[in-house]
Amino acid sequence: MSITKNEALAAATTAVGGAKPKKARKEQKGFFGLVRSVGPALAVALGIRAFLFEPFSxxxxxxxxxxxxxxxxxxxxxxxxxxxxxxxxxxxxxxxxxxxxxxxxxxxxxxxxxxxxxxxxxxxxxxxxxxxxxxxxxxxxxxxxxxxxxxxxxxxxxxxxxxxxxxxxxxxxxxxxxxxxxxxxxxxxxxxxxxxxxxxxxxxxxxxxxxxxxxxxxxxxxxxxxxxxxxxxxxxxxxxxxxxxxxxxxxxxxxxxxxxxx
CATH class of the missing domain: 2.10.109.10 (Umud Fragment, subunit A)
Structure with a gap:
C-alpha cells in the first residue's frame, strides 16, 4: 500500500510533535496546581491587608x-x-x-x-x-x-x-x-x-x-x-x-x- 505525500507529512509532524502536548499538559497542570494551592492563601492575605490589618513603619x-x-x-x-x-x-x-x-x-x-x-x-x-x-x-x-x-x-x-x-x-x-x-x-x-x-x-x-x-x-x-x-x-x-x-x-x-x- 502506498502512502501519499500529504499522509507522510502528517505522520512526520505527529511523530516529531507527539511528545509536546503531553509535556505541555504536565506543565499546565503544574502551573494551575500551584495557583490552586497558593491562590487561596494569597487571597486571604490580601483580604486581611485590605480590610482588617496592615503594618505601617x-x-x-x-x-x-x-x-x-x-x-x-x-x-x-x-x-x-x-x-x-x-x-x-x-x-x-x-x-x-x-x-x-x-x-x-x-x-x-x-x-x-x-x-x-x-x-x-x-x-x-x-x-x-x-x-x-x-x-x-x-x-x-x-x-x-x-x-x-x-x-x-x-x-x-x-x-x-x-x-x-x-x-x-x-x-x-x-x-x-x-x-x-x-x-x-x-x-x-x-x-x-x-x-x-x-x-x-x-x-x-x-x-x-x-x-x-x-x-x-x-x-x-x-x-x-x-x-x-x-x-x-x-x-x-x-x-x-x-x-x-x-x-x-x-x-x-x-x-x-x-x-x-x-
Missing amino acids: IPSGSMLPTLQIGDYVVVSKFAYGVRIPFTNRMLFQAATPMRGDVIVFERPTVEPETLIKRVIGLPGETIAIVDGVLQVNGEAQPRDLLEKGYGFDDYDEHRRQWRGSSADLYVERLAEPDGSHRHFVMEQIRGLPSQGPWRVPEGHVLVLGDNRDNSADSRVFGFVPLGNIRGRADVVGFSWGKDGLRTDRIMRSLDAKVPEGA
Missing part, C-alpha cells in the same frame, strides 16, 4: 516618644468601618475617630502621602494652642511635666545618622465624656506664639504629632477628611532602632507606659 520622629523611629505598628483598618481598597471612599462608616486615637491616613494634598498622627479635634470643635497648652473649645487640656530635659534618640534624615536630642516631657490629658485620655507629648521650643484657633469642619478631624514642635500636621496641611483615614494604630508589632531589635516594644500598646497618676 514609622520613618520620622513626629510622634516621639509614643512612636519611635523604626517602630512597625499594626493598623486596624476596620476600626471606623470598611473602606474601598485603593480609594478614599467608605463602604460604610461604623464609627468616627475619638480624641486621642492615633490614626494612619493619606495627607489631603495634591501629592498624597501616608502619615500617622494623633486625633485632637473632632468635627465642629475649635482647637488652639496657647503658651504650649492645647485648648479644645476654649478649655485648656491639662498637662503635667514629667521630666525636664528628657533625652531620646532622633534620626537626621539628611545626614542619615542617629543623634541624641532632648525635650521637656509632659503627660497631656484630653477631656472625654467618660474621663480623659492620657498620652505623652514633648516640647522642645519654649515661648512659641499662640497657634489657631482652628474650627474643624464636618466630616474632618484635626491631627497633631506628639512631638509638637517637630511635626508637620494639620497646622501645615489642614484638616483630614474622614474618608482619608486608613485605620487606627493600637499596637507596636515590631521595632528596630539604633542598637537593633527593641524587644521591650514588641506587641506593646501605644500609650501603655503613660503613668496612671499623671
Whole structure:
C-alpha cells in the first residue's frame, strides 16, 4: 500500500510533535496546581491587608516618644468601618475617630502621602494652642511635666545618622465624656506664639504629632477628611532602632507606659 505525500507529512509532524502536548499538559497542570494551592492563601492575605490589618513603619520622629523611629505598628483598618481598597471612599462608616486615637491616613494634598498622627479635634470643635497648652473649645487640656530635659534618640534624615536630642516631657490629658485620655507629648521650643484657633469642619478631624514642635500636621496641611483615614494604630508589632531589635516594644500598646497618676 502506498502512502501519499500529504499522509507522510502528517505522520512526520505527529511523530516529531507527539511528545509536546503531553509535556505541555504536565506543565499546565503544574502551573494551575500551584495557583490552586497558593491562590487561596494569597487571597486571604490580601483580604486581611485590605480590610482588617496592615503594618505601617514609622520613618520620622513626629510622634516621639509614643512612636519611635523604626517602630512597625499594626493598623486596624476596620476600626471606623470598611473602606474601598485603593480609594478614599467608605463602604460604610461604623464609627468616627475619638480624641486621642492615633490614626494612619493619606495627607489631603495634591501629592498624597501616608502619615500617622494623633486625633485632637473632632468635627465642629475649635482647637488652639496657647503658651504650649492645647485648648479644645476654649478649655485648656491639662498637662503635667514629667521630666525636664528628657533625652531620646532622633534620626537626621539628611545626614542619615542617629543623634541624641532632648525635650521637656509632659503627660497631656484630653477631656472625654467618660474621663480623659492620657498620652505623652514633648516640647522642645519654649515661648512659641499662640497657634489657631482652628474650627474643624464636618466630616474632618484635626491631627497633631506628639512631638509638637517637630511635626508637620494639620497646622501645615489642614484638616483630614474622614474618608482619608486608613485605620487606627493600637499596637507596636515590631521595632528596630539604633542598637537593633527593641524587644521591650514588641506587641506593646501605644500609650501603655503613660503613668496612671499623671
